[in-house]
Structure formats: structure tokens, C-alpha cells
Amino acid sequence: MKILLINSENRLPDGYQPFLAEVVDGYYLERQAAHAMKRMICDAACSGIKLRVFSAYRSVAYQCGLFDEDMNRYVKMGYSNDEAYKKTAQSIALPGSSEHNAGLAVDLSTIEWVGEITEEFEKTDEFRWLYENACRYGYILRYPRGKEHITGITYEPWHYRYVGIPHSVFISRHNITLEEYLRVACCSEHQGYSHESKKV
DSSP: OOOOOOBTTBOOOTTOOOOEEEEETTEEEEHHHHHHHHHHHHHHHHTTOOEEEEEOOOOHHHHHHHHHHHHHHHHHTTOOHHHHHHHHHTTSOOTTSOGGGGTOEEEEEETTOOSSOOGGGGGSHHHHHHHHHGGGGTEEEEEOTTOHHHHSSOOEEEEEEEOOTTHHHHHHHTTOOHHHHHHHHHHHHHTTSOGGGSOO
């Protein structure tokens, strides 16, 4: 599986449509990501951890609505259009530049969580389980704390991205971002060997 880097500088091609499969309760992901997520949710439950999916695949049109809604909220608070745009882009990806649009990202919380998700999620047993185990299913914490200058997105302890194994294991063990990992992989290929073949 080729790893897609999806961000404000690397948008999905126009008309991109992933092959989707349902995870749970009408939430869909790309087929491989969905299969891995279902296994992860099941295994977590067997460990007494109940995970709730509250966002998965989003169409570009839906993403556009989310972005506009958040931007308008800032404008109503008194920010200029430019300021509102910049603040919104720190937490909501531009349409076509969100991993959700590719069906490769999922937002997770506790079953009991009420209201808007916040960084407080990191204090839950569910987050601790994910932090320790998500990589075993091909998922990574996509926007970690302290890496905002690299990802361009604020810390989101609830946002997990499917990259597949062994990539997820390497990224998690070395506490790096997807951007950093792909730079390492690129350098490795230029040195004459495949990063994918390395044991991690």
C-alpha cells in the first residue's frame, strides 16, 4: 500500500474516491483501514476498552461545509476573514486536503464522551490503550503534541491515521510524524535500499 501524504501542500487529486467499507454505525473507511479498525475496536473491547467512532470518511463537499462553518464562527467572534481562515486551517483541513476525505483517518473517543472532543481525551484509559496499541493495527496518532510545526495541525489525541504495518510500528516506536517518516523513507531509497524491507 502506497502511503499518501495528505495535507495543505499535498491535496487529493480531483475526483479521488476511495473504495469504502463500513466500520460501525454508518461510518466508513477505505477497505483496508476499515478492516484494521474493526479488529482494533474488537480487540480493545476484549481488553475492557470501549472505543467510539465519531468521524471517519468525509466527502469533500462535507469537509467544505465543516470548514465554512468553523470559519464563520471565528468571523462572528470579530476576526477578519483572513484571520478566521488561518485559525480554522489550524484545526480543520481544507477540503481535499483532509485524510478523512481519503477514508484513511478516524476520530475516536470514549463511549461516554459528551460534547465537543478536547485534549482532555488524552487522560482517558481509551487514549492510553490507543497510544500503546494502535500501531499494531496499522494506525498512528497523526497529530502529536509538540509536532505542530511539522504537521501544521494542532494536537489531536483523538485523530488516528491508517498507514499500515510496518510503517505504523516504525513511526510509533521512533515518535515521529508521517512527514518525518516519509523523509526518512525517501533518503533510504536514495541510498539504495527499500525502507519497507527493513525490520522494525
